Amino acid sequence: xxxxxxxxSKVYGLLEPGPVVLVTTARNGNPNIMxxxxxxxxxxxxPLVGCIISNRNYSFDSLMxxxxxxxxxxxxxxxxxxxxxxxTHGASTDKFNKFGLTPKPASKVSAPLIExxxxxxxxxxxxxxxxxxxxxxxxxxxxxWIDPAVKNPQTIHHRGYGTFMVAGKTIKIKSKMK
Amino acid sequence: xxxxxxxxSKVYGLLEPGPVVLVTTARNGNPNIMxxxxxxxxxxxxPLVGCIISNRNYSFDSLMxxxxxxxxxxxxxxxxxxxxxxxTHGASTDKFNKFGLTPKPASKVSAPLIExxxxxxxxxxxxxxxxxxxxxxxxxxxxxWIDPAVKNPQTIHHRGYGTFMVAGKTIKIKSKMK
Numbered sequence: 422x423x424x425x426x427x428x429x430s431k432v433y434g435l436l437e438p439g440p441v442v443l444v445t446t447a448r449n450g451n452p453n454i455m456x457x458x459x460x461x462x463x464x465x466x467x468p469l470v471g472c473i474i475s476n477r478n479y480s481f482d483s484l485m486x487x488x489x490x491x492x493x494x495x496x497x498x499x500x501x502x503x504x505x506x507x508x509t510h511g512a513s514t515d516k517f518n519k520f521g522l523t524p525k526p527a528s529k530v531s532a533p534l535i536e537x538x539x540x541x542x543x544x545x546x547x548x549x550x551x552x553x554x555x556x557x558x559x560x561x562x563x564x565x566w567i568d569p570a571v572k573n574p575q576t577i578h579h580r581g582y583g584t585f586m587v588a589g590k591t592i593k594i595k596s597k598m599k
Numbered sequence: 600x601x602x603x604x605x606x607x608s609k610v611y612g613l614l615e616p617g618p619v620v621l622v623t624t625a626r627n628g629n630p631n632i633m634x635x636x637x638x639x640x641x642x643x644x645x646p647l648v649g650c651i652i653s654n655r656n657y658s659f660d661s662l663m664x665x666x667x668x669x670x671x672x673x674x675x676x677x678x679x680x681x682x683x684x685x686x687t688h689g690a691s692t693d694k695f696n697k698f699g700l701t702p703k704p705a706s707k708v709s710a711p712l713i714e715x716x717x718x719x720x721x722x723x724x725x726x727x728x729x730x731x732x733x734x735x736x737x738x739x740x741x742x743x744w745i746d747p748a749v750k751n752p753q754t755i756h757h758r759g760y761g762t763f764m765v766a767g768k769t770i771k772i773k774s775k776m777k
Contacts, residue, residue, distance in 0.1 A: 431759070437636045438756035438764050439617010456776070458615045461639035463651055463733055471649060471735070473641055497770070504772045551729065555641055557649070559733075578616035578756070578766070581609070583774030586616050588756070589767020592675070594682045596761030598634070 424534075424541065427565040432468040435494060435540050435567075436460060438588070440576035441503055443493040444474070445524070446483035447532045452524055454516040454535070455480040456507035458579045460492075465599070468562040469547060475556050479511030484558065488546040489530035492560070493538035497575045497587045502537075504583060529564045539571040602712075602719065605743040610646040613672060613718050613745075614638060616766070618754035619681055621671040622652070623702075623710045624661035630702055630711050632694040633658040634685035636757045638670075643777065646740040647725060653734050657689030662736065666724040667708035670738070671716035675753045675765045680715075682761060707742045717749040 427435075436442075441458050460472035470492065474481050484490050495503050502520040509516060517524050517533075524533035527543045534541040543566075548559035577585040605613075614620075622633050638650035648670065652659050662668050673681050680698040687694060695702050695711075702711035705721045712719040721744075726737035755763040 434757075434759035434762075437617070438758055439615070459640045461649060461651065462637045463735065469733075471639060471733075473639065500770065500772060504774045504776070507776045508774055555647075555649075555737075557641065573764070575767075576764075577770075579612075579776075580616055580769070581612035581777060583772045583776065584612075585770050585772065586751070586754075587767045587770055589753075589765045591758070592678065592755075592763050592765055594678055594761045594763065596682045596686055598682070598685045598757075598761065599759060 424566040425569050427540065427567040429468055429562060429565060430466045432542060432562050432565050433462045433465055436470060437462055438576065439578055440494055441579050443495055443503060443506060443535055443538060444480060445491045445493060445532045445535060446480045446487065448483040448486055452517060452533050453480050453483060453511035454506045454522065455511065456503050463559060470544065470560045470562065472558055472560060473556050474558055484546065487531060489532050490544050490560065491527055491530060491532045491534055492542040492544055493535040494540040494574070494576060495538045497577050499537050500577050500585060503577065534566065539568040539574050541566040602744040603747050605718065605745040607646055607740060607743055608644045610720060610740050610743050611640045611643055614648060615640055616754065617756055618672055619757050621673055621681060621684060621713055621716060622658060623669045623671060623713060624658045624665065625710045626661040626664055630695060631658050631661060631689035632684045632700065632713070633689065634681050641737060648722065648738045648740065650736055650738060651734050652736055662724065665709060667710050668722050668738065669705055669708060669710045669712055670720040670722055671713040672718040672752070672754060673716045675755050677715050678755050678763060681755065712744065717746040717752050719744040
């Protein structure tokens with residue numbers, strides 16, 4: 422499925438609903454994947470994303486070293502793979518290979534896109550001043566991609582201990598809110 | 600419906616899925632409500648929540664002055680009221696009255712609980728050092744309440760411009776992730 426470029430001004434609408442995402446990093450030719458749910462939009466444009474990445478994660482060191490990552494948004498189709506990524510450690514596991522996920526080159530960062538995710542957000546670390554105290558990175562999305570065939574993505578939302586809410590129906594209410 | 604005390608250690612599971620929430624504040628006897636989607640968990644226990652509250656919001660000044668608020672989690676039952684709160688301004692609107700919502704006293708903070716929300720999280724500002732640059736407050740949840748009758752809450756998740764995803768089915772996948 423060919424991804425299309427997605428406007429940076431619309432990125433907030435992908436993350437604001439709170440899906441579990443897969444964060445990819447790459448260091449010295451070693452790509453890794455981690456599952457993440459602790460993220461929030463912080464600015465519309467350029468899109469800023471605040472996220473918590475524990476320093477116990479293998480990805481923490483890669484992100485600190487390269488200052489680049491990709492936020493990949495999966496749907497329920499690969500929920501088991503997402504949980505697999507969350508339950509394994511990058512130091513001892515080639516997660517792309519183990520979970521049958523496909524790395525694709527990004528355009529602006531060294532970390533790979535995950536082909537099987539319906540959206541991919543290439544990010545650079547914009548502000549690391551909250552890392553020491555909270556393991557919080559502020560990322561700027563510098564390029565976004567989307568599968569145009571996916572209109573109402575069945576994203577997954579973690580409630581804890583492997584329990585996920587799957588995105589349900591879409592409703593529209595007249596609003597002035599962006 | 601009588602709310603029950605909810606363990607602080609489980610609060611993350613309420614916010615991690617990314618629902619739209621209603622934040623209540625109270626200053627000089629004037630309670631207010633604002634809709635908010637830009638929040639993330641930052642720590643399990645004590646539960647820390649990072650959230651972006653624009654200084655264009657009436658609630659910003661109340662929160663800065665009192666350092667207290669309540670995060671109330673609505674379901675689709677009151678989606679129209681949520682949008683109403685997001686589309687009106689606290690300076691000129693008594694939102695509890697206008698939208699038929701019921702304020703109840705909290706136990707540890709001066710801001711009120713919204714009775715019609717299935718969960719209520721009483722919060723104090725734990726860290727305001729990111730407010731100037733990002734309008735980001737770090738809140739500590741000091742007391743939590745839940746409607747025990749609501750098992751799989753049909754929370755609403757904002758995709759932008761009044762489009763919401765409603766929480767769908769729940770799935771469980773064996774996982775070691777907290």
